[in-house]
Amino acid sequence: MEFSTILGAWVAAGLTLFIFSFLYKDNPFFKAAEHLYIGAGLAWHIQLIIYKIIKVKVWEPMKVAWASGNWFTIWMIIIPTILGLSLITQFIPRISWLSRYGFTFMMGYSAGLALPAGLATDFTNQILGTIEPFANIVNLTPGQLINALILLIGSISVLFYFFFSIEHKGAVKKISNFGIYFLMIYFGASFGNTVMARFSLLYGRFDLLVRYSNAQYFYATNWIIVGLVIYFLLEKFVLNKVIAKNS
Amino acid sequence: MKETLNKLLKIDRRWLFLLLTFSILIPIIKPIGISSKSISSGVQDTYNFIEKLPEGSTIILSMDYDPSTAPELHPQSAAILKHAFKKNLKVIIMTFLAGSGGLIDEHIRNIPQQYGKEYGKDYVVLPYMPNVLAALTQMSSDIYAIYDKDKDDKILKNFEMMKKIKNYKDISAVIDITGTALLDSWIVFVGDKYGVPVMGGVTAISQVGYGPYLQKKQLKGLIGGMKGAAEYERLISEPGKGTSGIDALNIAHLLVILFIIFSNIVLLILKLS
Numbered sequence: 001m002e003f004s005t006i007l008g009a010w011v012a013a014g015l016t017l018f019i020f021s022f023l024y025k026d027n028p029f030f031k032a033a034e035h036l037y038i039g040a041g042l043a044w045h046i047q048l049i050i051y052k053i054i055k056v057k058v059w060e061p062m063k064v065a066w067a068s069g070n071w072f073t074i075w076m077i078i079i080p081t082i083l084g085l086s087l088i089t090q091f092i093p094r095i096s097w098l099s100r101y102g103f104t105f106m107m108g109y110s111a112g113l114a115l116p117a118g119l120a121t122d123f124t125n126q127i128l129g130t131i132e133p134f135a136n137i138v139n140l141t142p143g144q145l146i147n148a149l150i151l152l153i154g155s156i157s158v159l160f161y162f163f164f165s166i167e168h169k170g171a172v173k174k175i176s177n178f179g180i181y182f183l184m185i186y187f188g189a190s191f192g193n194t195v196m197a198r199f200s201l202l203y204g205r206f207d208l209l210v211r212y213s214n215a216q217y218f219y220a221t222n223w224i225i226v227g228l229v230i231y232f233l234l235e236k237f238v239l240n241k242v243i244a245k246n247s
Numbered sequence: 248m249k250e251t252l253n254k255l256l257k258i259d260r261r262w263l264f265l266l267l268t269f270s271i272l273i274p275i276i277k278p279i280g281i282s283s284k285s286i287s288s289g290v291q292d293t294y295n296f297i298e299k300l301p302e303g304s305t306i307i308l309s310m311d312y313d314p315s316t317a318p319e320l321h322p323q324s325a326a327i328l329k330h331a332f333k334k335n336l337k338v339i340i341m342t343f344l345a346g347s348g349g350l351i352d353e354h355i356r357n358i359p360q361q362y363g364k365e366y367g368k369d370y371v372v373l374p375y376m377p378n379v380l381a382a383l384t385q386m387s388s389d390i391y392a393i394y395d396k397d398k399d400d401k402i403l404k405n406f407e408m409m410k411k412i413k414n415y416k417d418i419s420a421v422i423d424i425t426g427t428a429l430l431d432s433w434i435v436f437v438g439d440k441y442g443v444p445v446m447g448g449v450t451a452i453s454q455v456g457y458g459p460y461l462q463k464k465q466l467k468g469l470i471g472g473m474k475g476a477a478e479y480e481r482l483i484s485e486p487g488k489g490t491s492g493i494d495a496l497n498i499a500h501l502l503v504i505l506f507i508i509f510s511n512i513v514l515l516i517l518k519l520s
Contacts, residue, residue, distance in 0.1 A: 023264050048345050053377050113380055114435075121435045121465065129463035151462070190455045193472065197319060197451035199499045200473040203271055203492045204318020210275050 001216055009217040016205050017224050130155050154182040249520055252513050270502045274494035281497045283477055289461055290478040293446045293468025297330050304419035305337040305412055313346025316426030316450050321350055322476035322489035323448035324424040328354055330483045332362035337408045341373040343429055367406035374398045383436040387415050415441045424448035434465050
């Protein structure tokens with residue numbers, strides 16, 4: 001196995017265990033891993049912008065367009081680039097007003113694109129989906145009918161819960177209270193799925209830790225766990241006593 | 248008795264972490280093989296849709312996830328890719344998340360060879376694209392206007408499988424595996440707008456939120472979390488990381504259920520006494 005792969009395994013296992021060590025107590029290894037994560041994350045995003053956006057979308061097309069003297073393409077690159085760069089002027093108060101041009105373009109473009117399509121997908125289509133089964137009520141099986149009724153009652157009662165233009169009392173209060181049960185079922189299902197998702201992620205990390213505990217990775221996980229245990233024992237029985245004595 | 252129960256409720260939570268660690272570690276080290284009998288309707292629908300596609304059809308597999316959600320989503324995309332290759336479908340792999348590069352490489356290093364598939368003839372990989380909306384809308388008229396080259400800077404049009412592809416009209420289905428809200432964009436800008444069948448693979452957390460799209464058939468199928476991956480692996484008879492993870496998930500869930508029941512009983516006893 002290549003040296004870089006083994007080194008990668010040691011770094012991955014080490015950083016994972018350093019982060020997990022916080023579950024026992026705060027310690028310098030956790031802090032180091034935390035700071036490294038922030039630094040590495042920032043560096044990753046900077047290189048991403050330079051090599052995957054500026055180089056690919058601005059620098060290289062500009063070189064080609066300049067060499068062929070294609071002024072239309074040159075302007076098609078320059079204008080969006082200037083609009084994009086104008087966003088950075090926010091950090092310079094004196095000329096921060098320039099950023100409005102970039103934001104205006106972004107907002108207009110995004111709203112124009114997202115509003116009509118989003119309205120159709122999330123609004124009209126969903127209303128249609130709730131009513132549609134009743135147009136075909138004769139052909140529904142009892143199960144499908146119950147499902148359609150639950151959906152209809154659930155949608156209406158939850159909408160009532162979020163309708164604040166009239167006071168919630170009498171029949172309105174009863175319907176909106178009924179909507180709470182539907183919301184609670186939704187939150188319960190979401191929470192159950194969240195627990196499952198977190199366990200899946202934990203499984204993913206543990207699976208890697210077990211893989212890196214093999215001989216081919218020179219028992220990376222095992223050695224790092226031993227190191228951490230020694231540190232915590234030393235801290236408990238030696239370091240704390242020394243600190244207490246000196247103070 | 249009351250004192251002991253009170254002490255139990257105030258137990259150092261690190262003991263619970265330790266128990267949870269063992270509940271996940273033990274099945275990894277020594278798999279128990281707890282079978283998962285049920286198949287969710289969303290997973291079954293996805294499988295059926297791909298199964299019914301004629302040989303040679305082209306599908307888009309958008310792998311929009313990075314290592315942070317890979318344990319749940321990587322087995323899903325692997326299962327979809329295996330199924331597509333089994334069915335002799337052509338696959339365009341793409342991503343809108345820069346962090347997925349290594350994960351895509353891992354798949355194309357291992358999976359195509361198992362089915363004797365060739366790059367350019369049976370599958371291509373498109374480069375990372377930063378602007379989702381621009382790419383999704385542009386691809387409706389001409390894919391090559393936004394993706395002129397593949398991930399290795401080779402001219403995309405020149406690949407054998409791309410010769411008959413121009414826009415969404417030539418795409419039989421889109422499967423977006425994602426830990427972000429990108430699936431919404433695929434539904435809005437591709438599924439609903441251009442009538443391309445869209446299916447999804449999402450994390451368990453976001454699975455519930457896609458119920459309305461499934462009900463309205465705006466989504467033709469949905470794979471949710473590691474459980475969904477395990478179910479899909481079972482359908483294609485290719486056990487992978489999803490299946491092996493189910494053991495650990497089952498034990499961990501059992502432990503949490505036990506904790507909840509136990510602490511409620513203790514609370515009830517304390518209240519009654």
